[in-house]
Amino acid sequence: MTLALDGLTILAVCAGAFFFLAGTVGLLRFPDPLSRLHALTKADNLGLGLIVLGLLFQAGGLLAALKLIGVWLLALLAGASISQLIARTARPGGPPA
Amino acid sequence: MVFDIGLAVLVLGVAVWTTAARDAFAAVVGFVAYGLLLALVWVRIAAPDVALTEAAIGGGVTGVLLLGAGTRLRAIEATAPAGEKPGSGLQLAAGMLCVFVTGGLAAIVLLLPEPAPTLAPLAAAHLAGTGLDNPVTAVLMAYRAIDTLLETVVLALALIGIWSLAPDGVWGGLPGPRHHIDSDGVLTFLVQLLAPVGILVGIHIFWIGSVAPGGEFQGATILAAMWLLAMMAGLVEAPPVSRRWLRLVLVIGPLTFLAIGLAGFGMSGAFLAYPEAYAKLLILTIEVPVTLSIAATLALLVAGPPERAQQR
Amino acid sequence: MAEFMIAAAIFVLAMVALGLARILWGPSDADRIMAAQLLGTGGVATLLLLGEAMSVPAAVDVALILALLAAFVSVAFVKGVASSEADGA
Numbered sequence: 133m134t135l136a137l138d139g140l141t142i143l144a145v146c147a148g149a150f151f152f153l154a155g156t157v158g159l160l161r162f163p164d165p166l167s168r169l170h171a172l173t174k175a176d177n178l179g180l181g182l183i184v185l186g187l188l189f190q191a192g193g194l195l196a197a198l199k200l201i202g203v204w205l206l207a208l209l210a211g212a213s214i215s216q217l218i219a220r221t222a223r224p225g226g227p228p229a
Numbered sequence: 230m231v232f233d234i235g236l237a238v239l240v241l242g243v244a245v246w247t248t249a250a251r252d253a254f255a256a257v258v259g260f261v262a263y264g265l266l267l268a269l270v271w272v273r274i275a276a277p278d279v280a281l282t283e284a285a286i287g288g289g290v291t292g293v294l295l296l297g298a299g300t301r302l303r304a305i306e307a308t309a310p311a312g313e314k315p316g317s318g319l320q321l322a323a324g325m326l327c328v329f330v331t332g333g334l335a336a337i338v339l340l341l342p343e344p345a346p347t348l349a350p351l352a353a354a355h356l357a358g359t360g361l362d363n364p365v366t367a368v369l370m371a372y373r374a375i376d377t378l379l380e381t382v383v384l385a386l387a388l389i390g391i392w393s394l395a396p397d398g399v400w401g402g403l404p405g406p407r408h409h410i411d412s413d414g415v416l417t418f419l420v421q422l423l424a425p426v427g428i429l430v431g432i433h434i435f436w437i438g439s440v441a442p443g444g445e446f447q448g449a450t451i452l453a454a455m456w457l458l459a460m461m462a463g464l465v466e467a468p469p470v471s472r473r474w475l476r477l478v479l480v481i482g483p484l485t486f487l488a489i490g491l492a493g494f495g496m497s498g499a500f501l502a503y504p505e506a507y508a509k510l511l512i513l514t515i516e517v518p519v520t521l522s523i524a525a526t527l528a529l530l531v532a533g534p535p536e537r538a539q540q541r
Numbered sequence: 542m543a544e545f546m547i548a549a550a551i552f553v554l555a556m557v558a559l560g561l562a563r564i565l566w567g568p569s570d571a572d573r574i575m576a577a578q579l580l581g582t583g584g585v586a587t588l589l590l591l592g593e594a595m596s597v598p599a600a601v602d603v604a605l606i607l608a609l610l611a612a613f614v615s616v617a618f619v620k621g622v623a624s625s626e627a628d629g630a
Contacts, residue, residue: 138542145549145590149556152583156556159563159579165571168563172575175556176582183549183586187593190542199601200589203608206426207582210612213419214578217619220413222571232551232591239558246565254621258573261614262561265584268603269554272591277599284603289610293617300621406624416616427609434602442599451606454613461620 137189144186151179165222169215176211180204236273240266253299257292264288277442278365281434285450286527293457294531297405301533360509362440369444370512374501378490381483381519384526388479392470394534401471402535410463420462427455435520439509445516449523456528467532469539475525482522486515546594550587557583570622574615581611 151174158171184204191197243266247259264287271280352364352372359371369377395402411417428451435448459465468475489511490501497504503511560583563576585604592600 141542142545145545148586149549149552152553152556152586155579156560159560159575165569165575168572169575172579175579180582180586183553183589187589190593192598196598196601199605203585203589203601203604206423206605206608206612207585209419209422210608210615211578211582213415214574214612214615214619216413216415217616218571218574218578221619221622222569232547232554235551235554235558239554239561242558243561254570254618255573258577258618261577262580265580265607265611268607269584269587269591272588272597272600272603273595275595275597277597277603280603281599281606284607285610288607289614292614296617296621300624408620419612419616423609423612430605430609434606437602442602447606451609454610458613458616461616 141186141189144182144189148179148182148184148186151175151182155179166219169219169222173211173215176207180207233273236266236270240270253302254296257295257299260295261288261292264292278363278444278447281442281444281447282450285447285454289454290450290527290531297531297533358505358508359503359512360439360505361512363438363442363444365442366438366444370515371503371508374486374490374515377519378483378486378501381486381522384523384530385479385483388526388530391530391534395470395536399535399538401469402539403469403537404467404529404532404535405460406536408461408463416462417464420458420464424455424459427451427458431455431524435516438516439512445520446523449520450527452520452524453527453531456524457531460528460532470529470535471539478525479522479529482519485518489515543594546590550590550594553583553586553590557587570618574618574622577618578611578615581607581615585611 155171155173155175158174159168162168162171181204184200187200188197191200240263243259243263247256247263250256250259264283268280268284268288271277271283349364352368355372356362356364356367359367361367361371431448431451433448434443434451435445436443438444438448456465460467470476493500493502496502496507557580560576560579563572563579567573567576585607588600588604588607592598592604
C-alpha cells in the first residue's frame with residue numbers, strides 16, 4: 133500500500149513539476165505580456181495542484197491534508213484574481229478608463 | 230547539498246540584482262523575491278518560526294511599505310535637481326562598509342568553537358515552568374519578555390514618527406490616498422473571499438504559537454495585511470488617525486505588557502516575572518492585546534502619514 | 542522518498558530562478574509582477590516539498606502565509622503600477 137502511495141506521489145509531483153516547467157518557459161519565451169500571463173496561470177493551477185495532490189498521499193491525517201488543499205485553493209483564488217488585474221494593466225491600449 | 234548551493238546562489242543573485250536595479254519598482258520586486266527566498270532558507274535550516282516571520286514581514290509588509298515609499302519618492306525626485314545624486318565616493322564608502330560588516334559577521338559565524346556555545350538545552354529544560362511547548366515563544370514571552378515589550382514600544386514610536394510627517398493642514402486626518410472601489414469587481418471579489426480566510430489564518434497562527442511555530446508577531450502581520458487589502462480595495466476606509474478608539478487599540482498592547490510586568494514585582498519579586506502557576510494565563514493575557522496593537526500598528530505604518538483631512 | 546522530494550524541490554527552485562530572469566529583462570512592470578507571482582507559487586511548492594522531505598510540518602503554515610502575503614503584495618504592486626500610470630510616470 134505504501135509503495136502504491138509512493139508511486140502515485142512521484143507521478144503527481146513529476147507532473148506538477150512539468151507544468152512548472154511549462155509555465156516558466158512560457159513566461160520567458162512568449163512574445164507579449166498577455167500570452168505570458170496565460171502560461172503563468174498554468175503553473176499556478178496545475179503545477180501547484182498536482183504537487184499538492186502528490187503530497188496529499190503522504191499527508192499524516194485529515195487536518196494536514198485539509199491544510200494542503202487550503203494552500204492550493206488560496207493560491208488558485210489569488211492567482212486568478214491577480215491575473216485579471218495584471219491583464220488590465222498589460223492591455224495593449226493600457227488600463228480601461 | 231545541491232539544493233543548498235542552488236538556494237544560496239539564488240539568494241545572492243537576487244540580492245545583487247536588487248541593489249543594481251535601476252528603478253525603484255524593480256528593486257522593490259527584487260526585495261520581495263529576496264524575502265521569499267530567505268523564508269525558504271530558514272525552513273531549510275529548520276527554523277520555521279523565523280521563516281513565518283520572514284515570509285510575513287520581510288516578504289510582504291516591508292515590500293509594500295517600500296513600494297509606498299518609492300511612490301512618494303517619485304513625486305519628490307521629479308522636482309529634485311540632478312546634481313543631488315550621491316557621488317561615486319559616497320557609494321564606494323557605503324559599499325566598503327557593507328563588505329566589512331558582512332565579512333565581520335561571516336568571520337564570527339565561521340570561527341565559532343565547535344560545538345558552538347548555546348543556551349538551547351537550558352531553555353528547553355525550563356520549558357515546563359512557562360506552560361508553553363514552543364521554545365521560541367518561551368524565549369520571546371518569558372525568558373526575554375523585556376525585549377518583546379521594548380519592541381512593541383518601538384513600533385508605537387515608529388508610528389508616531391510617521392504620523393509626524395503629515396502636512397499641517399491634514400494633521401490627524403486619513404492616512405494614505407483614496408482608493409476607489411474596483412469597477413469590474415475583481416479586486417472586491419478577491420478581498421471579500423480572501424480577507425475572512427486571512428483573518429482566520431492569522432488567528433490560527435497566533436493561537437498555535439504556544440505549542441508549534443507561530444506566535445503573535447506572525448499572526449498580527451497577517452491581520453494587518455488583510456486590513457490593508459480591504460483598504461486597498463476601497464471596501465474599508467482608513468480611520469482618521471485622531472480617533473480615540475484607534476489610539477486605544479494601538480497602545481493597549483504595550484500598556485498591558487507593562488502593567489503585567491510591573492505586577493511582576495508584587496507577584497514574584499522581579500519585573501516581568503510570572504508566578505509558575507499562572508504563567509500561561511499571564512502570557513495569554515499579554516499576547517491578545519499585543520497582537521491587536523501590532524496588527525493595527527503595522528497596518529498604519531504601511532498606510533503612511535495622513536494625506537487627507539477628515540470630514541467633520 | 543525524501544531524496545525525490547528534494548530533487549523535485551531543486552527542480553521547482555530552478556524554474557523559479559529562470560522566472561526571476563523575467564524580473565530582470567521584463568520590459569514592462571506587468572512582467573515583473575508576473576515573475577513575482579511565479580516566485581510566490583514556486584516558493585509555496587518548494588516549501589511544501591521541502592517540508593515533507595525534512596519532516597518539518599510547520600512548513601505548510603509557512604506556505605499558507607506565503608500564499609496569503611503573495612496575494613497581498615501582488616495587489617499592492619498592481620495598484621502601484623496603476624497609480625504610476627495615472628500619474629503619467
